[in-house]
Amino acid sequence: MIVFAALNFELAEDHFSPGIDQRSIVGSVTLSADCREFLKTEKAQKYIEDGVIPSDGIILEESQYSLHEGDSAFTVLKSALNENNVLFDYTNVSEHSVYVKGISNVYEYDGGDLSGWMYSVNGVFPTAACSEYILENGDEVRWMYTCDLGRDIGDTYYDTAPNVGDSQ
Amino acid sequence: MRRRCILDRSHPLTLLIWYISMITITVIILDPIITLSSLIMGTIHIILVNGKPTPSFALRCVLFASAAALLNPLFSHHGVTVLFFLRGLPITLEALLFGAEMSAAACAALMWCASLSIFMTSDKITMLFGSVMPRLAVLLSLTLRFIPLIREKHRNILIAQRGLRSDSEEKRSIKFYAAVYSALVSQILEDSIEMSDSMRSRGIRLKGRSFYSDFRLRSCDVVMISLSIVMMSMIVFLRANGAADFSFYPTVSPVRFTGGSCVLYLAFIVIGIMCYF
Numbered sequence: 001m002i003v004f005a006a007l008n009f010e011l012a013e014d015h016f017s018p019g020i021d022q023r024s025i026v027g028s029v030t031l032s033a034d035c036r037e038f039l040k041t042e043k044a045q046k047y048i049e050d051g052v053i054p055s056d057g058i059i060l061e062e063s064q065y066s067l068h069e070g071d072s073a074f075t076v077l078k079s080a081l082n083e084n085n086v087l088f089d090y091t092n093v094s095e096h097s098v099y100v101k102g103i104s105n106v107y108e109y110d111g112g113d114l115s116g117w118m119y120s121v122n123g124v125f126p127t128a129a130c131s132e133y134i135l136e137n138g139d140e141v142r143w144m145y146t147c148d149l150g151r152d153i154g155d156t157y158y159d160t161a162p163n164v165g166d167s168q
Numbered sequence: 169m170r171r172r173c174i175l176d177r178s179h180p181l182t183l184l185i186w187y188i189s190m191i192t193i194t195v196i197i198l199d200p201i202i203t204l205s206s207l208i209m210g211t212i213h214i215i216l217v218n219g220k221p222t223p224s225f226a227l228r229c230v231l232f233a234s235a236a237a238l239l240n241p242l243f244s245h246h247g248v249t250v251l252f253f254l255r256g257l258p259i260t261l262e263a264l265l266f267g268a269e270m271s272a273a274a275c276a277a278l279m280w281c282a283s284l285s286i287f288m289t290s291d292k293i294t295m296l297f298g299s300v301m302p303r304l305a306v307l308l309s310l311t312l313r314f315i316p317l318i319r320e321k322h323r324n325i326l327i328a329q330r331g332l333r334s335d336s337e338e339k340r341s342i343k344f345y346a347a348v349y350s351a352l353v354s355q356i357l358e359d360s361i362e363m364s365d366s367m368r369s370r371g372i373r374l375k376g377r378s379f380y381s382d383f384r385l386r387s388c389d390v391v392m393i394s395l396s397i398v399m400m401s402m403i404v405f406l407r408a409n410g411a412a413d414f415s416f417y418p419t420v421s422p423v424r425f426t427g428g429s430c431v432l433y434l435a436f437i438v439i440g441i442m443c444y445f
Contacts, residue, residue: 007254007255008253008254008255008256009252009253009254010252010253010254011252011253012250012252012253014253015253015256046415046421047418050248050418050419051248052248052418052419087245087248087250087258089245089246089257089258090257102245102246105246105247105248105417105418107246
């Protein structure tokens, strides 16, 4: 039992029905997640046939989620996905930085070498890790799958930033 | 026992090509049919060549395989069939099956490697790489010869030193073994100097030196090499065109016996069993 508790062992039903969040609600944010760019790749057909992703590529419709105190782009995504029974996978890159590897079984590198999940807040692509970006009331968070380092979903970081690719 | 297959009479080049094709296909094509047939053929091959494996060896294989299979779901969370959640991350059936597939393929590859070490003797390795990398071949043959030589020398020195000393206490002291090993090292050094002198005087570094080897490329070697290459290129071609494209993620795909896949499986089995004819 102690081992189970330490490893946080949960069955699927328990996982998708989490307890009530004790933190105070400070507002609300809009959140959506889509993998439209992934649909253009060869693999997408199998994913749609298997029922892993919907045929329009929208995993989470744009909708309102309550914002708790200290919520980051990651924690809001996590609770939204759990609420909608969607699987996802992440790693802790460092103590406080989380990297989202895959949402609904669409993983990084599934759409090529330059693919993976990115997020934008109010149309801007932050350069911080999603768990370090603390959201404010009324923010609009969009999680998007890119197949080209963000260029195909509107991020201009790699086109405008100087010295990209230089070792510093 | 070893007379049951032609590998021990085969040319080293045949062995090289045959083992390369068997092991690479087993490891690279992660398809259940390929892995299963490789596992079955490998087991039969080892039993025919080497006699029945001991129970402890079989047990070790099974333990290794199950450990590898169980570890994969802890690191890979791909897959849609969730068994349970650990630390907030899903443990999936697909990852478990992929782990089982990988460990089975590794076990099969280990069996072929065990067979390789039986048939690929040092003289065959030397013959294979002698003309391509002469220095390496010389070094390899010298080293491989040196190991039994050193063991024999060590035994002789030990006997001689024991005979020299009457006191039983002294025979176990550090001083005694230091004397043995110092004698051993100086003998080895002297031997290697002598050997290099003798090799130089026989013209080891002269241009145009030829190699002698006892192996002749016979007709059955030619058949085996060409059949291996034909089957191998067929497998590569079919695989590139989407045959045997079994995938575990996001869902385990069913085994499809399409024309291409069947030919691929058959080609692999042909490579595997052709050493018995």
